[in-house]
Amino acid sequence: MAEYLPTEPYRGTRDFLPDEMSVRTQVFHRLYDVLERYGYQRYDGPQLEPVEIYEAKSSQEIVSQQLYTLTDQGGRRLALRPEMTPSVARMIAGNAGKLTFPVRWYSHPNCHRYERPQRGRVREHWQINVDLFGSAGTAVEVEFFELIHDMMGGLGATSDMWLLRVSDRVLLNALLTRIVEVPEDQVRVTANLLDRWEKVTDDALAADAAGIGLSDKQFARLGEIVRDGTAAVAELPQELREQSRLMQVLNSSAADLVTFDPLIVRGFDYYTSTVFEVFDTNPENRRSLFGGGRYDNLVGLYSAKEIPGFGFGMGDVTLIDFLNTHGLLPEPRTNVDVVVIPTRETLFEPARRAARLLRTAGMRTTTPLEVRKLGKELSRADKAGARAVVIVGDEDWATEQVTVRSLISGGQRKVSLKDVTSVARAILDDHHV
């Protein structure tokens, strides 16, 4: 018996056949469209990056466990990018001299992380990345929150389907050190505890809290912050409150765009202030769809310039899943418009001439590659989604005519080649032939 190579894609990666690809393309184009209306410009960068740019500032989990790395023949240690933010920071730093800030950029890279494949987790995902560089003002936060509302709206999601939960690492730091009385060097592990808050049982949480040295009283205070972050913030000195970008947003007309939630921490080390995540509100599926935040020091890894940044990455897996759950996925558009059918081998050439005219007029047109019975070709054309066929037969062609038939009404007409386009167009536009 012959040995065959496996036809499955590598575990955790996906083949996108045309129907699925068409649905995805439509979804992503709606997002591109909203982004371009906000003045964001598309860019792209390499799949492979030096490992160092992740070691510097990505999350520990990614670098130690999830990075796909290789060494090239020149001995360079490279990684398949696990995320786009370090790449874009690199590009901004390298081109800062010729850019006019603020810079609004987006991209749509594929990213790799070595994860155990499961629902919502794959090893290669596609991510819409949106970043703004060059402004430290709270107007950036407001622009992003509006943009996210418009992106979700552009996908057909109504505001009851999802929630934009926001926190602020500066504010959280103040809450943890002043209200919970956690020492500075314990802030990070305590924040990690918040990150796990909704993902593990109460008992596990209490054990973790004890494990990092929190007293029962401290753990109880942490619980109070989780339950009512706003009340906790009110206990902070006014000066600290006023400095917080998040508090500035919450005291503006943009307050209704977001919900303050101290549980939003985000794993990446590079965030410096505002952090957010968008959640599905479906009680059966309260998952984070995507998130991001402010990373004011990342460009500084590459140059002496200090260029504040804000951005997010919107992964395809959870997004498509969310749209599917809410019935918001568009129909695939993979049909052809017209099939031109020659009834004999000798009529391939006039059939190609007709097809050329139809294509020039913008119609998706195919011709069969061999001659089959007309009935069989008509049913194939119907199956391919064609609404019109052009039949090139011996008798008609003797007078340079062809037959255009509607597969919707079944009506048909003999026309000369020059009229094929207008008659086919009329059928596609749902007029009678």
Place this chain on the structure above:
Amino acid sequence: MAEYLPTEPYRGTRDFLPDEMSVRTQVFHRLYDVLERYGYQRYDGPQLEPVEIYEAKSSQEIVSQQLYTLTDQGGRRLALRPEMTPSVARMIAGNAGKLTFPVRWYSHPNCHRYERPQRGRVREHWQINVDLFGSAGTAVEVEFFELIHDMMGGLGATSDMWLLRVSDRVLLNALLTRIVEVPEDQVRVTANLLDRWEKVTDDALAADAAGIGLSDKQFARLGEIVRDGTAAVAELPQELREQSRLMQVLNSSAADLVTFDPLIVRGFDYYTSTVFEVFDTNPENRRSLFGGGRYDNLVGLYSAKEIPGFGFGMGDVTLIDFLNTHGLLPEPRTNVDVVVIPTRETLFEPARRAARLLRTAGMRTTTPLEVRKLGKELSRADKAGARAVVIVGDEDWATEQVTVRSLISGGQRKVSLKDVTSVARAILDDHHV
């Protein structure tokens, strides 16, 4: 002194900043558009593939020298795809049961090859891949040759700028064994000699010929085939000539689409019959732009099904270079349409309302993130390519009005918020304000 990470992309890979990205996107969309009119459907697949699928049938050069490989934590040997054909053959084999043939597919993957970077050669390139599966008829060849003419035409290239050179491995095999009298097991190395024919000096060629055991007489005959392939083919038995797909094309109405050239060999092992390459006709730059051919046995690596295939990959580097040389690159479209300028912090909110209306009407609209002098904002708006600005000032806004100004004519008008969109649209459409 601080140590900074390098801002250059990894050697042989490229960052695409928005202007360049916009040019590329426009070029590729023209190609997608032609492909869709021919009924080709877009698909996509993983970046990482099992190494085995290249070892089986790609060129020796790619597998032994150019493949980027890694081993994942589960011990699987993977490669960054160096080309798309093995992936698409895998997908076709795996989904053959649910597909209706012929299948017309295209994709636009990035591919990696470890090469010495030089003009026209990079380590990561983007490639438009076009394949048709499920028909062995010469109509496939004709469809591809027409498609290529329309793709080049869609990019603005006239037929004098490029040449479609075609050969046929079956025919070449007959020429080499019968006319040059090369033994079967020497056909491949002799074909490789043809592949180098235009790339090395005559002396080097003669030395190579001697090296593979060709007599002077055989080498002279090889030269005759190169000089006039058609005359050489005429010496073959009629039956062999008639079986050749290429000869069938050359005896049809599609003959004027191509030029027969025995020098076209193609490095990939999987081609079985027709092979072609498109060349720039510019005498200073007679380079191969892209190529492909028929590979009837590739799907057979994955299943017992025999599914003939035909396809090509069009790399971005030589293509963009060709378009640039011939002055065919489009202008970047990265400008914004309208900038909404609040003159005070307190006017950010009405400015955002105006911006929202403009975006909803499809205009690319930005708002500054901090308040600067109006003159400065106007010159920034001009630099960003905006043709209209909306100025939200205290006095106007007291009566819920804003000022819309044309940056083309300098004319301006006070309007209420509800009229902002139509007045801005009129400016963008080049009417007076």
